[in-house]
Amino acid sequence: MPFYRKPRNFTPISIVSEKKATKNGVHHAIFTSRFDKYVGDWKHDLKEGKGTFLTISGKLYEGDWYRGFRHGFGTLSNRLENGKFSLEYRGDWVRGKPEGVGWRYYANGDVYCGHWKDGQQHGYGKMWYANGTYYVGYWKGNLKEGLGMFIQENGNRYEGHWQNNLKHGLGRFYHMHTGQLQEGCWEAGLCVKSKMADIIIRQCCDLPTEYPIPPEQLKNSKKILEESDFWLQQNIGHIDKKLHYCIE
Template structure:
């Protein structure tokens, strides 16, 4: 048309090129400024879908992505400098870049954990195999053994009961399977403050059984002993030992 004039408004070439550079779909080779390498799917210039990401330091992640985060199921490994072989570090569920949900964690010192994670920390029910042969099965709270759990030591002895801050804390049982006794009582931050001991049925089949069984507990003339006990006379109805009360309170 002879009266048409081209408008002065236009889109700069830099903006046009930037729009064209927005990544969507599958890309075979994307390098960051620090030479990290990514191959996988994109959505609106963010990693989303399936992808493989290798950092300059040798860490390799293969799995799901969402809005630029490791999110979904994925496997994280690292390359040994001496051999060049990749070793597993974590495989399982991720939420926004951190392990969360169920997964396996492999530690450099040889320990291994399977269970629940939250924000990258062991949290909830899980099993921990230690390099020295110890096994823990139970509950965790922010990477600490917390709640009910069982610890099986390399010697075969085991503790079943309450934990707090990765220490035995509260009511529990400790099986001395090398000598054949069961210890039931109350622990306070790893120290047993009150307990009773008794033989277990398989005492004679243990590695180092005691030469004589624990005799049955009997108290003769109990009434006379109580009537002459200053501790008993000072007690009021409903009173209870403070350390024992502390253990009971942990069960609430």
């Protein structure tokens, strides 16, 4: 009389069911316990490929995914009260954070375009501020660091070194309203040593000085400045080709 004999090697039903439940390929809609919604590609139960993720708070990400992270190119937007979306970031991502090149639109009206690293402004970039000022140059950890040019609301501009978001090192400040150029050294945002000179377009400025600055009387002034201890301590730095036009 035949009897059933359980085979030695078999796959338990629980494991088979778990494999069938693993998400692979395209799914129309997957909802989390928080009622966030994802539509897109999956691989081994992780978001991977192209997908759209909308959180319950109204943040919308559309773009590339890798092993469950925003990774590749994508856009992040915020849902407004009228149902439309306002763009917050568009660019490259690495493991869930902006990294590479991207545009960032801030809630106060500032706009940044440039390089990112680990979710922070890092490298060469440009910032248009809502108050009308503008900066182009280098960043480190969301702060101005290295060579850069800053244009004020009134048109005056500074070209030179920055450190910890402040003017620091060698630089030039153009007083465009009075028609004068100030060259020297800055420390923690303050000019500590400089020389003044008239620029060619002085008479075309809004408030030009009544008389031009008289020529310097000190002999070998440039040599004296270059041999001073403070001047020698300044870091000249490397001028990137992308920034060379604003320094010279």
